[in-house]
Amino acid sequence: MASKRTQGDCIKSNKKKKKENNCEETAELCCVVQDENVKRAVKEAWSQKSNYTHGDLELDCHPFPHCVIKNFIKTENFLENLQRELLALNFHEKSNDLYKFQQSVGLRNRTEAHIAGVRSALFSQFRPWLEEVLNVKLEPHVDISCFKYEYTDVLLCHDDELEGRHVAFILYLVPPWLSSDGGSLDLYETDAHFQPQSVVKSMVPSWNTLVLFEVSPVSYHQVSEVLSQDKCRLSLSGWFHKPTPERPPPYVEPLVSRSEHLPRDETILLEWINPLYLDISYQEQIQENFEESSEIQLKDFLLEEKFNQVCEAVQLAQIQWTKKGPDNKRRYEAACLDTLPECVSACWELLHSEAFFLLLSNFTGLRLHYLCPADDDDEENKDEEATGSSNGTRKESEPSIPKCCGELRRWSHGSYTLMHDGVAAQAEYALDLLLPFCCAGWNSEFGGYSCYIAKEEDEELLTINPEDNSLALVYRDKETLKFVKHINHKSNNDSINRRFYDFSFVYYE
Incomplete structure (x- = not known):
């Protein structure tokens, strides 16, 4: 009893x-x-x-x-x-x-x-x-x-x-x-x-x-x-x-394929980008701000007409969407590139173009194009090569070739990404780019925002909320991880099934 x-x-x-x-x-x-x-x-x-x-x-x-x-x-x-x-x-x-x-x-x-x-x-x-x-x-x-x-x-x-x-x-x-x-x-x-x-x-x-x-x-x-x-x-x-038995080694996902820039000249920039961001003096100001914090958001980045065209086109039924998983790592939808409407495909080419690589170099100071000026470390390595004073520590003479990978993503109720072990093991220096579409009325209470945190830490270093036509650039090191917060039921609690889209690119020097 x-x-x-x-x-x-x-x-x-x-x-x-x-x-x-x-x-x-x-x-x-x-x-x-x-x-x-x-x-x-x-x-x-x-x-x-x-x-x-x-x-x-x-x-x-x-x-x-x-x-x-x-x-x-x-x-x-x-x-x-x-x-x-x-x-x-x-x-x-x-x-x-x-x-x-x-x-x-x-x-x-x-x-x-x-x-x-x-x-x-x-x-x-x-x-x-x-x-x-x-x-x-x-x-x-x-x-x-x-x-x-x-x-x-x-x-x-x-x-x-x-x-x-x-x-x-x-x-x-x-x-x-x-x-x-x-x-x-x-x-x-x-x-x-x-x-x-x-x-x-x-x-x-x-x-x-x-x-x-x-x-x-x-x-x-x-x-x-x-x-x-x-x-x-x-x-x-x-x-x-009880004492943990030996476990099989964790599965390591194949690396996402990376590609070099597409051969497109500055004409594509003039067709798509707000002229403010093509001004050299303003680019210098952007770079100065970026180098202080390793991140920046550039509002009204695309020409308004181009942005509106893409907003309408990403919602067309002709685009085929594929679920990205597995659920212990991510859940969202990615567009099949060969089904993109013409203007969306053109925007994709913009972000993949040689001219855009150079523009990103001007925004950030990163070596994403051969025309980008060498930084002090590179100049020092060149001096060591000339004098033979590198003491066996000389870097490879062949420079690395800048590359990128990217996708067009669709986010809705239940979407998220997680910081899994594979991401931590493969973390490296990279420049992240986010360009959202169709975010009008989106509230941070819904989730869907991107978070950056340091390894082994809970405190957020940076949070980026989805915002229409706002280009976000974030440079992360090997100790920085990111995730997209789970989109919850509040995103459609007024009978509106809200969605937003973004281009997500990663650039490597």
């Missing part, structure tokens, strides 16, 4: 540990967990990767083994008191490329009666059950927090792999919940490279339901965006730990 004593009824003691034990309310687990026959059956099914169902327990091995236990804690009164204690905690909003939600302080040392009780139930009562079912020895380490997901909160596709994590669990304490409320736990199937392909199962959260799964290279999942504006998706989540 669960104790009915409240914290105020506890017998006082000079020993802190004894006092906590006296205050702890007991959480009795459901009968299906206590049934030895069920435990043996689950153990056998899990080892053979086969499905098994008994009463409130279901083991499903597709797309990876996961177990759902409904009515996990017997006593309803305990759950209601637990929910009240959890909602009284301090929560902190957490937001980055991967997620947006509220997280409580850690619950490892909390002494509230029902929080202590559920922690004990999970890590003292339930852990031995898991150890037998999985035939492993789990560490006593307690890793548990409370999470609140409210309107537009989300946790995007990831696999949970982190040193020591072996089994992930979620205990839901939600009001009556519908699939239309969002917030489902979505499971992905993977391809031969262990990359997520598509969601094959969605589980709607329900009161007093425990979900658990083994963390592995294929355990890709997400919490879909919460769409309800008046419900709170409250849950207890954490991990059971």
Whole structure:
């Protein structure tokens, strides 16, 4: 029987540990967990990767083994008191490329009666059950927090792999919940490279339901965006730990192909670009500002007539769009270049042209064209070559050839990019260019903005919001990463399915 004593009824003691034990309310687990026959059956099914169902327990091995236990804690009164204690905690909003939600302080040392009780139930009562079912020895380490997901909160596709994590669990304490409320736990199937392909199962959260799964290279999942504006998706989540086994090496995506400039002279600049930005003295001013901050935004960059033509053309049905993935790295649409209308293709050529490479050199001081003046380092290398005083450190005599890669992207509800390991490993010096279209009425609350952060840091170095006909240039080094924030439901909450487009180019010296 669960104790009915409240914290105020506890017998006082000079020993802190004894006092906590006296205050702890007991959480009795459901009968299906206590049934030895069920435990043996689950153990056998899990080892053979086969499905098994008994009463409130279901083991499903597709797309990876996961177990759902409904009515996990017997006593309803305990759950209601637990929910009240959890909602009284301090929560902190957490937001980055991967997620947006509220997280409580850690619950490892909390002494509230029902929080202590559920922690004990999970890590003292339930852990031995898991150890037998999985035939492993789990560490006593307690890793548990409370999470609140409210309107537009989300946790995007990831696999949970982190040193020591072996089994992930979620205990839901939600009001009556519908699939239309969002917030489902979505499971992905993977391809031969262990990359997520598509969601094959969605589980709607329900009161007093425990979900658990083994963390592995294929355990890709997400919490879909919460769409309800008046419900709170409250849950207890954490991990059971054991030494991490050896994992297969991460899949490395092929590098995006780069190309040299197209042979187009300055005539193309005169046809497309605001004359202000073709003035040499103004270019010098731009370069001075750029060199101070490594970024700049040039408003009204294209001639108004040209910009309006592209805005209309990018929305034509003739353009074929391809989804870019996988979801643990990105989700947006890219245009097939051979389907672009004439004026959009011409704008593409502009950004790819030799004349534009030279213009970017004038804007930034980077060596993106052979006519760009050499900087001091290059002059020093030339002097060393002439005098033979380089002490064996002379750079290659052949200069690198400036190149670029780019795409036309379409952004809408659910689009994003993530800072995945592959991006960090391949980071290099580069100049990013963004030129947005059809952004009228776009609000930063919708997401869709580009963020730059330093490796291993959470603080944003720079945020670029989509703005019509505003050319953004950002020079980043090997320690700088970028992402596009998830576009949330607010982008179409007034029955307008908002979209915007951008040319995204990267230039390399």
